[in-house]
Amino acid sequence: MLIRTPRKSDVLSSEITPHSVFLRRREFLRAASATSATAALGPFMLSDPAFAGAKLPNVKKTKWTAESLGENDKPTPYEDVTSYNNFYEFGTGKGDPKRKAGSLKTKPWTVVVDGHCENPGRYDFDDLIKVHALEERVYRFRCVEAWSMVIPWVGVPLADIIKRMGPTADAKYVSFETLVDPEQMPGQKFAILKWPYREGLRMDEAMNPLTLMAVGLYGEEMPNQNGAPIRLVTPWKYGFKSIKSIVRISFTDKQPPTSWNLSAPREYGFYSNVNPLVNHPRWSQAKERRLGGPTNVFGFVQKRPTLMFNGYEEEVAAMYKDMDLARYY
Amino acid sequence: MTPNDRIRWIAKPAVWLLCLMPLMWLGWRIANQDLTANPAEFMNRYLGDWALRMLWTALAVTPLMIVTGWKPALRFRRLLGLFAFFYVALHVASYVVADQYFDWLAIWNDIVKRTYITLGMAALLILVPLAATSTNGMVRRIGGKTWTRLHRGVYVAAICAAIHFIMMRKGFQLEPLIYAGILAALLGARLAPAWKKRARAKAEVQPAR
Numbered sequence: 001m002l003i004r005t006p007r008k009s010d011v012l013s014s015e016i017t018p019h020s021v022f023l024r025r026r027e028f029l030r031a032a033s034a035t036s037a038t039a040a041l042g043p044f045m046l047s048d049p050a051f052a053g054a055k056l057p058n059v060k061k062t063k064w065t066a067e068s069l070g071e072n073d074k075p076t077p078y079e080d081v082t083s084y085n086n087f088y089e090f091g092t093g094k095g096d097p098k099r100k101a102g103s104l105k106t107k108p109w110t111v112v113v114d115g116h117c118e119n120p121g122r123y124d125f126d127d128l129i130k131v132h133a134l135e136e137r138v139y140r141f142r143c144v145e146a147w148s149m150v151i152p153w154v155g156v157p158l159a160d161i162i163k164r165m166g167p168t169a170d171a172k173y174v175s176f177e178t179l180v181d182p183e184q185m186p187g188q189k190f191a192i193l194k195w196p197y198r199e200g201l202r203m204d205e206a207m208n209p210l211t212l213m214a215v216g217l218y219g220e221e222m223p224n225q226n227g228a229p230i231r232l233v234t235p236w237k238y239g240f241k242s243i244k245s246i247v248r249i250s251f252t253d254k255q256p257p258t259s260w261n262l263s264a265p266r267e268y269g270f271y272s273n274v275n276p277l278v279n280h281p282r283w284s285q286a287k288e289r290r291l292g293g294p295t296n297v298f299g300f301v302q303k304r305p306t307l308m309f310n311g312y313e314e315e316v317a318a319m320y321k322d323m324d325l326a327r328y329y
Numbered sequence: 330m331t332p333n334d335r336i337r338w339i340a341k342p343a344v345w346l347l348c349l350m351p352l353m354w355l356g357w358r359i360a361n362q363d364l365t366a367n368p369a370e371f372m373n374r375y376l377g378d379w380a381l382r383m384l385w386t387a388l389a390v391t392p393l394m395i396v397t398g399w400k401p402a403l404r405f406r407r408l409l410g411l412f413a414f415f416y417v418a419l420h421v422a423s424y425v426v427a428d429q430y431f432d433w434l435a436i437w438n439d440i441v442k443r444t445y446i447t448l449g450m451a452a453l454l455i456l457v458p459l460a461a462t463s464t465n466g467m468v469r470r471i472g473g474k475t476w477t478r479l480h481r482g483v484y485v486a487a488i489c490a491a492i493h494f495i496m497m498r499k500g501f502q503l504e505p506l507i508y509a510g511i512l513a514a515l516l517g518a519r520l521a522p523a524w525k526k527r528a529r530a531k532a533e534v535q536p537a538r
Contacts, residue, residue, distance in 0.1 A: 298427065
């Protein structure tokens with residue numbers, strides 16, 4: 001940071017392990033554990049290097065790649081994506097989720113599907129996700145607090161899951177809920193928000209090809225602090241719409257209540273589309289700070305202009321063409 | 330060593346060192362590139378936190394003296410007040426440089442449109458003349474009474490700072506409310522002697538009945 005003088009001990013960029021090699025580190029660990037020396041340690045290793053952050057198999061490439069985003073939108077380093085999080089279920093500090101989310105138990109995981117649909121019920125994680133092919137989607141991610149990242153998510157289009165649930169004609173909206181369990185989520189001991197955390201989408205938004213049910217990032221299982229095991233990703237909306245650790249999906253005929261809107265309706269609307277022209281009452285949304293992005297002479301990332309719908313105008317603008325976006329913020 | 334010497338040569342340098350520690354810790358983290366994924370925000374918040382803590386510490390001197398009756402406490406008040414201003418100045422500097430990078434138009438818009446920034450800037454503007462008139466020479470030049478009245482501005486600045494902190498946080502969070510509660514206690518304690526005096530006066534009147 002700031003004025004940087006390289007030290008002898010600094011890592012040269014040529015020495016950084018390429019991510020593809022980094023991802024194979026578990027193969028190395030497994031190979032190592034086969035030797036007799038580590039076999040003695042076996043019982044201690046049962047709690048399993050292949051558990052958290054396991055590599056996800058058979059992830060399809062899509063048209064949303066790092067290459068298609070280009071030089072200006074390079075993926076944010078894994079370390080930043082997984083150490084700087086808003087996940088108030090684990091505390092309000094940005095570092096709290098990484099420190100405290102170890103207590104979240106993601107296996108087994110059940111999602112309740114209910115409301116106006118033909119196939120309601122309790123779906124365990126595999127029933128909900130594994131029947132679909134996993135896809136990689138490299139998306140911009142814009143937080144309402146005016147910082148942003150680029151994240152290579154892995155997941156399933158929400159539309160594919162919804163189709164399987166058979167929503168009826170009364171299903172106008174989809175709502176989501178996060179797990180409530182103060183034992184696993186210590187931040188819920190404080191009423192910072194009304195738990196459970198709730199979010200919702202209009203049906204056309206939920207069915208939009210961009211909308212993803214993410215189960216991983218950087219080719220690996222979702223880290224707990226990023227919303228394991230299953231979270232929403234709506235890249236044209238502010239980050240808080242992308243609800244984490246989902247345990248309930250409901251099809252409703254009315255616009256569902258959403259957490260931040262309940263907490264501060266003047267500041268956070270139901271739609272919360274990224275919009276540089278509509279400011280948050282307490283700060284401007286015209287610019288954003290891309291974490292890990294290019295720095296100025298003081299070593300800080302310069303703010304850059306925020307794009308309408310976070311740069312996904314082509315894919316989503318039609319859904320809002322008759323709406324006053326200053327009113328329906 | 331007289332008690333006077335002990336304060337001058339031991340206690341004061343120790344307080345100096347203590348007050349510099351948050352800055353040294355920040356320096357250490359800068360040197361180690363350990364400022365989280367969002368260094369500008371981290372630094373700004375860190376310095377803001379310490380500006381509040383130092384200001385509250387300076388405001389705690391008088392109540393401490395009232396409660397313990399330890400008069401020498403007052404000899405640390407200016408030192409702590411100036412350190413509070415020092416961290417306020419660093420906090421504002423980091424906002425201008427790290428956060429906004431000298432985008433004066435954006436800064437002006439923030440001050441005009443965002444109430445919590447308006448309040449923060451108001452606190453700064455109130456504190457500048459207080460810091461500037463902190464020397465013995467200035468006290469003499471202005472005159473004790475006027476000086477005291479001017480320096481009561483610190484109460485207003487602290488209230489602005491407390492609201493600035495509450496409004497800055499998303500939602501209604503506990504931490505800024507704790508700060509506000511402590512400030513209320515610190516300001517309230519100053520009224521205690523006046524209350525006592527009034528109570529005593531009443532007590533002296535009542536026995537006649």
